[in-house]
Amino acid sequence: MSENLLTVKNLSVEYRTDLETVKAVNNISFTLNRGETLGLVGETGAGKTTTALALMRLLPEYTGRIPNGEIIFDEKNLVTASDAEMRMIRGGRIAMIFQDPMTSLNPVMSVGDQISEALEFHNELKRNKEEIGKRVDEVLNMVGIPPGRKYDYPHQFSGGMKQRVVIAMALACEPDLLIADEPTTALDVTIQAQVINMIRELRDRLGTAMIMITHDLGIVAQTCDNVAVMYAGELIEVGTAADIYKSGDHHPYTAGLFGSIPNLKTRSRRLTPIPGLMPDMSNLPPGCSFSPRCPNRNELCETTRSSIYRNGTHAVNCRLFDGRGRWIKEEKAQ
């Protein structure tokens, strides 16, 4: 068993309609080792969820497609895997927690049935009905729901409890990889902390690798070993949590993200949000896709794609660093 669990190479995802082609994810590459957590950060519409759905091969049937790239999960390329193979992987080896617990549970099925279903689909241990029932009780206990409530329906649970059910469902088969797609966005702040703590604790206990999709840098700092910052379908900065939170070298977008968080320690009158909006994904700019909003841009940024600057584990996709590991804007200015 190798350390490496997931390698994504040059993955692109498009949504094609008769009117336009939206390039939602463009040539992203990253790796994930067993037991590690990767934080996928970016503003809404950056392609985070699309990436997750591509990993699960759950893109919308008619519009979503993967024109190029590889998803190597445990030495198997998921892009070319058959439907039957994907079914064994979905829910069994890769599980997903969806963004909105209000809509991701089936309203007409009891939560116990919804959890036991996952166990029935992936019944490698040949459990019988009773054993499956026992396992359902076990996972419900694990997420802090009294097993007696398994006969209840989703509408009888609060939002936070529903998300616990979703988590129980995802972890029932002890997957190797858990994709959490903004698991707390739809919950209120007090419940958010509970749910994040629980996910973190269960991940550590079960040794599951995780991809945590979020736009909340606080959650990333709490949970992730590595961080990938996504913008307009590209990874613009990848590194360990330390690289992102401690080092000074950042992609201007990442710097902007940090500038948008209120800081209690330093005194500042205003937040410094990033001006402008993300570009239209069906009509990306020819150069760096962040260039229209970038405070440090120059003419080259607008016309040619940027190159990747690497420093150990830290990679920044910005020409301002231009392979030399230095901030070269000042150079230009002189």
Add this chain to the structure above:
Amino acid sequence: MHRFIIRRLLMLIPIVLGVSLLIFMIIDMIPGDPGSMLLGAGARQEDIDMLNEELGYNQPFFRRYANYMGNAIFRFDLGRSYATKRPVLDEIGNRLPVSLIVASSAIFFSLIVGVPIGVLSAVKQNTLADRIPTGLALLLSSQPGFLIGIVLMLIFSLRLNLITPHGIANWTNYIMPMVSLGLPNAGRQLRFTRSSMLETIRQDYVRTARAKGATERTAIWRHAMKNALLPVITIAGNNFGVLIGGAIATETLFGLPGLGSFIVTGIRSKDVPVVTGGIIVFAIIFALVMLAVDVSYAFVDPRIRAKYIRRKGLA
């Protein structure tokens, strides 16, 4: 749940009173009187007046209504037909089973045909497997049922000589009415099922089911279908109610002694007891069907069930 059912059954009382009053009033407003209708154009005025007197038609409106409803409620008697002198209740007792068989077989047929094909065309949206059935459904549901009846008659009775086209002597007599009423309904059912299903298969919980590793078949039939079922049941219940009293053309075409043609004959001859009695029975049956529809909602959807049943203490 049974409290809810009892409450709904009690609601039948105002429904029956309201419907009967309305019908009584409407017939009263139609020009003409039963005496002259029954005796024909050449009758003498004295005979007409005498007959009207005999039928009690000359009494004031509210007395007639009170008499009628008094008999209906306390003696379970819907009066006698002005024309045939036979008790309306007996007549309805003979005709209702025919209407019920025709309506339920037609609805059964429309569900068996419409729902699976509707689901299929939703799943295969915008392919030939969707376009052909939905096109056919539009064609079928946009023409009257008796047209299909005539075509069926031409083929199976005249050409192939398989089924006698008239009467209710044999169960085979019910096949052609079933198909000719069932096909347009199947078309409507198909389109409703399709649109309901299209909405449901895009729901997050269906994606969740797939994410758990469900096969496409499980995701659609176990997760989406039950959620898509409510509008399907509603339409089926409505259609059933309509067919009980509204399949007049088909009843006439196939010579079926059903409720619809009974009421229409009554309207033509200003036969107040026939019309009122027929429509009261029709209203009761319609209300019962709607009750059955509502109860079946509760079986399908636990959220609706929760409204009917008080939970036995909170856990």
